[in-house]
Amino acid sequence: MSAIHTRRLGLLLVALAGTVSLGACSSIGSSTRSALNSVTPYKVEVVQGNFVSKEQVEALKPGMTRQQVREILGTSLLSDVFHGDRWDYVFTIRRQGVEAQQRRLTMFFKGELLDHFEGDPMPSEEEFVAALDTRARAGGKVPKLEASEDELKKFDPKKDGDAKSAADAPSQQNLPPLPPSYPPLDAGR
Missing domain, CATH: 1.20.5 (Single alpha-helices involved in coiled-coils or other helix-helix interfaces)
Structure with a gap:
């Protein structure tokens, strides 16, 4: 070959x-x-914005100051320089296997006072937690989100054995006086 x-x-x-x-x-x-x-690949849960509950919306009253509204709802997600008397609270959540949710709430101010607000119906905190938890629970109950007065007393620092008594604490008269001023941080210069 x-x-x-x-x-x-x-x-x-x-x-x-x-x-x-x-x-x-x-x-x-x-x-x-x-x-x-x-x-199926894992898809990351995406949560954006401020969750506003039904309880928070019920606490809002026309005539409140901007600071009072901020204390109830937090800082708004959207601030428009062209609409300084309007705050928009937007909340979006995207989860695997669940339809995406979006809720909006808009505050309208006249000067420093809340004039009115409008938006989507908001769920209560309990309803929102129930919607987030997709695990099967015994009895389908949502865990309690508030502590009772008796439960709070368990963490009271004045409870016997938890803290020093007033007699054990150092008195203010035994402490040395504070200096009239402190030296500058860069004294060597």
């Missing part, structure tokens, strides 16, 4: 081996593809 025939035979064997291996890969690939299609 000549060198050309030997080379052609070698190339033919390489091509045949490649074809057989590709056929084996395609049968493995289809089972691998079906396994990969059954696995």
Whole structure:
């Protein structure tokens, strides 16, 4: 056999081996593809904005100052320089397997006082927590979101054994007086 025939035979064997291996890969690939299609990737939960509850909206009254509104709702997400008497509170949540939620609440001011507000109906804090928790609970109850007076007393620092009594605490008369002023931080300059 000549060198050309030997080379052609070698190339033919390489091509045949490649074809057989590709056929084996395609049968493995289809089972691998079906396994990969059954696995869904994790999608990150996206929460943006200020959650405003029904209880917070009920606390709002026309005539409140901007500071009072800010103490109830927090700082607004959107501030428009062209509409200085308007604050927009927007809340959006996107979760895997759940339809995206978006709620809006707009405050309208006249000067420094709240004139009126409008927006979507807001859920109570309890309803919102129930909507977030997709795990099955025994009895389907939402955990209590407030502590009773008796439960708060458990954390009272004046309770016996938790804190020093007034007799054990150092009195203000035993402390040295504060200096009239402190030296500058960069005194060496």
